[in-house]
Amino acid sequence: MERKLIVTEDGSNSIFVPELNEHYHSTHGAVQESMHVFIEAGLKPMLQKKQKINILEVGLGTGLNAALSFLETELKKVQINYIGIEAYPLSLSEGSQLNFHEIIGGDKMRECIMKIHSSNRKYPFYLGENFILNYLEAKLEDIQFPNDSFDLVYFDAFSPGVQPELWTKEVFQKLYNAMRFEGWLLTYSSKGEVRRTMEECGFEVDKLPGVGGKREMSRAFKKIADFHHHEH
Numbered sequence: 001m002e003r004k005l006i007v008t009e010d011g012s013n014s015i016f017v018p019e020l021n022e023h024y025h026s027t028h029g030a031v032q033e034s035m036h037v038f039i040e041a042g043l044k045p046m047l048q049k050k051q052k053i054n055i056l057e058v059g060l061g062t063g064l065n066a067a068l069s070f071l072e073t074e075l076k077k078v079q080i081n082y083i084g085i086e087a088y089p090l091s092l093s094e095g096s097q098l099n100f101h102e103i104i105g106g107d108k109m110r111e112c113i114m115k116i117h118s119s120n121r122k123y124p125f126y127l128g129e130n131f132i133l134n135y136l137e138a139k140l141e142d143i144q145f146p147n148d149s150f151d152l153v154y155f156d157a158f159s160p161g162v163q164p165e166l167w168t169k170e171v172f173q174k175l176y177n178a179m180r181f182e183g184w185l186l187t188y189s190s191k192g193e194v195r196r197t198m199e200e201c202g203f204e205v206d207k208l209p210g211v212g213g214k215r216e217m218s219r220a221f222k223k224i225a226d227f228h229h230h231e232h
């Protein structure tokens, strides 16, 4: 699959896939979108609740979400275990052209991105003292997860229009089962059909304000019911 490096409106790079006519991020700003959807709506509120956080990313791609998650948690007393699944990994040469460090994080960002794309994807490695990254080359459809494992799922697949097979009940049910109670799955998509599919799997789905040309995004919660026993 051919891939082209592009520059989005906040100055940060993204990648365009001509074959799918699809970008890896919003063309209004890659860093802006990742910060909004995954860090602000997911990681930051989770940091208020827990100190040991397991994150699953579907579609690790450029590594931007993993690197931003590292920058956000590096100086905090937390332990992050991050699994990033990617079916079509970037080469080291593609990774080294990314300019995220010019927009946010400077040398630390650069170092993260280089570490990620130098990985042989065989063993987990430390992005920092408190942050283990397990970069897996695989298709989401082919992986089985243990139950009750993830506090956050960054669902960053290509859009439902170009990749409908990743937005199915089967896939969301697998992710629901793999998540811990009171965990969140985040996605930039707010399509009604996507939300309904997630609700069928047991999620409680909130619409949050979107970013970069999207009015809304979705945050799906693996809820524990408030159970009230009524005596009659």
Ligand SMILES: C[S@@+](CC[C@H](N)C(=O)[O-])C[C@H]1O[C@@H](n2cnc3c(N)ncnc32)[C@H](O)[C@@H]1O
Binding pocket: 023, 024, 025, 034, 058, 059, 060, 061, 062, 063, 064, 065, 085, 086, 087, 088, 089, 138, 139, 140, 141, 156, 157, 158, 159, 166
């Ligand atoms: C919208 S891009 C987002 C990439 C990434 N999160 C980033 O910030 O750069 C979707 C990513 O999902 C990957 N992908 C496509 N099909 C996949 C599959 N079946 N399983 C896992 N990843 C897949 C693509 O190669 C691409 O890197």
